[in-house]
Amino acid sequence: MRIHFHGAAHTVTGSQHLLEINGHRLLLDCGLYQGRRSDTYARNLNFAYDPRTVDAVILSHAHIDHAGNLPNLVKNGFNGPIHATHATVDLAGIMLADSGRIQESDAEWVNKKRTKRGDAPVEPLYTEADARHAVDLFRGVNYDEPFEVIPGVVARFVEAGHILGSASVSLQIEENGKKSHFWFSGDIGRYKLPLLRDPVLPENVDYLLMESTYGDKPHHDPAQAFDEFEQIVARTIKRGGKVIIPAFAVGRTQELVYNLNIMMFERDVPPVPVFVDSPLAVNASDIFRKHPECFDAETRKFVEEARHPALDFKMLTYTRSVEESKALNKRTDPMVVISASGMAEAGRILHHLRNNIEDPKNTVCIVSWQAPHTLGRRLADREKQIKIFGEPFNVKAEVATIGGLSAHAGQNLLVDYVSAVKKTVKKVFLVHGEEKPAMALTEKLKEKDIHEVYYPVLHSSVEI
Secondary structure, three states: EEEEEEEEEOOOOOOOOEEOOOOOOOOOOOOOOOOHHHHHHHHHHOOOOOOOHHHHHEOOOOHHHHHHOHHHHOOOOOOOOEEEEEHHHHHHHHHHHEEEEEEHHHHHHHHHHHHHHHHOOOOOOOOOHHHHHOOOOOEOOOOOOEEEEEEEEEEEEEEOOOOOOOOEEEEEEEEOOOEEEEEOOOOOOOOOOOEEEEOOOOOOOHHHHHHHOOOOOOOHHHHHHHHHHHHHHHHHHHHEEEEEEOOOOHHHHHHHHHHHHHHHOOOOOOOEEEEEHEEEEHHHHHHHHHOOEEEOHHHHHHHOOOOOOOOOOOOOEOOOOOHHHOOOOOOOEEEEEEEEOOOOOOOOOHHHHHHHOOOOOOOOEEEOOOOOOHHHHHHHHOOOOOOOOOOEEEEOOEEEOOOOOOOOOHHHHHHHHHOOOOOOOOOOEOOOOOOOHHHHHHHHOOOOOOOOEOOOOOOOOOEE
């Protein structure tokens, strides 16, 4: 077996790992690389292998940095099955269509400038129609249900606890008469997060390919992060301001809604209007309701008792139209606005930031990891002046960051994850992490007497 690391190597984006087994090719994830805009188009457009030679894809979850380049893969000749959990199939359907629309819109915007300069137009990376073609290849599989993905490889999805439908991937491999157990973590969630079940640790694994996003940071308890979020909302409301939250449409938005629901239900913060202003988040929340099998016992109990349903409550409004979104920026009353994108790089959140960033009554609340060179990272780094749509703005609003709300495992759980297979694991490959956290995690694992840990560079490969 040979592993090729074609994405999420030395970075936290663009997950893409190609396995060659028994003369067949299996791709684990096919995500979009996200970073400097000048770098992303060419990097996402061109594959380091021929998509026509890939026999099958396994998708760990629907986030765009793991699924977002599937339409381009299909556009370039891949026509095999794409295996995912049923919830991931449903989420990926709406997310890839949305991504296709964004690709078309971005190309149109760029081409207006190129036309003025006399440059040739660029094509979108892929279109909404391309996304639909990719979705046609999806095959839904239950958690813990074995299936043969390519000859000699039996796969199984295991709960990862990261977002709805997220899974780690167990591969039981037989090649040249030799059996081995390969495990791809996908994105590992956390214990005691609202809504979702806890991640399942690996067992009896020979080779472990795992994320390392927060390899240098133990997370606070989710309850502490909840308290921090509650204090931010309370003090902003008290001074008559708005809480503006850039949030990923899938996962983080639903978690925030759930937390705000509890705060207002229990009267810990005054009831104020809460708006989810992202068409994708609205559609994603509908899919959350469709898959209660992914909820933890506490959430199912809330829903069954109808005390306060997980994703709907009196003060909550899901805005769908552009007109409804624009109207929010004309209002001056205290409120909470949750809007995509999570790194504040595109979408309606840019308009909310543009209209609210220079008012000291308001708060911009950063609730997830922000990639370098994104507007979200510049805000998290407390830059005093930022640009939105090319226009400079002074940051006068409070900027608050809450790392403990992350849906990624912190250092302690990552160490526990590897330690669970310490007796059997031969090699550990760290991906989906920048160098500092990956090296910090490597050192922590050495302290546990786990030494065969590797941090592969982009497009490198290894025979195992």
